Amino acid sequence: MxxxxxxxxxxxxxxxxxxxxxxxxxxxxxxDENFDYYEETDSNAEKPDGLSLMNTIGCVSCHGADLKGTGLGPSLYTAKEYWGRQRLIAYLRNPSAYDGDERFDSYKSQYKSIMPSYSNIDVEKLGIIADYILSLEGK
Ligand code: HEC
Structure with missing residues (x-):
């Protein structure tokens, strides 16, 4: 060689x-064709429901775990008598713009806190919350 x-x-x-x-x-x-690559990105994933959003955001600390009111905020069961969906969302974003009503005068003497504004919360979430509040039945 x-x-x-x-x-x-x-x-x-x-x-x-x-x-x-x-x-x-x-x-x-x-x-691996048996591996489910789509499991994690299921587009039908559950949307958050109104009550759990209200728990996370902290509405319940003033309005009560059952939303029937505490010394810090009124019951939300009567809200549907006063609000439509769009106005309620607008109210949550800027409550002080809506305190002309005489109902709010009595709220002021009755409750030791004021309703915070939630303009920092996603409007879609406020919509889910509004739907939930407007669906509350009973006292
Ligand atoms: C710091 C206490 C506090 C927190 C937290 C709070 N609220 Fe309120 N809320 C009040 C008070 C007090 C009022 C009565 C109106 C006022 O004095 O401004 C009120 C009023 C309301 C009303 C109007 C009730 C009516 O009779 O028209 C709605 C609806 C409402 N709150 C929803 C919510 C939601 C939804 C959240 C959470 C995203 C929330 N509140 C968080 C204290 C609070």
Missing amino acids: TNAQKWVSLFLGLFIVLFILGRLTKSEEEF
Whole structure:
């Protein structure tokens, strides 16, 4: 064998070894068709419901866990008599713009706190909350 022939066979041997190694490692990372890639991004994922949003935001600390009022805020069961959906959302975003009503005068003497404004909360969430408040039945 000449020197050139030795080099050629060395490279050929190396090439074959690398080729086989490449085959072996590739088979391990093949696409797993049984794996559910869509599980985490289900578009039907549940929307938050009104009451749990009100718990998270803290409405219940003044209006009560049952929303029937505390010394800090009135019951929300009568709200549907005064509010439509859009006005209620607007009220939640800026309550002080709506305190002309005489109902609010008596609220002021009755409750030791004021209704905070929630303009920092996503309007879609306020809509879910408004729907929930307007759906409350009973006293
Ligand atoms: C710091 C206490 C406090 C918190 C927290 C609070 N409220 Fe109020 N809320 C009040 C008070 C007090 C009033 C009575 C009006 C006033 O004095 O401004 C009121 C009034 C209301 C009214 C009008 C009731 C009516 O009879 O028209 C609604 C609706 C309402 N709150 C919903 C909410 C929602 C929804 C949240 C949470 C996103 C919330 N409140 C958080 C204290 C609070």
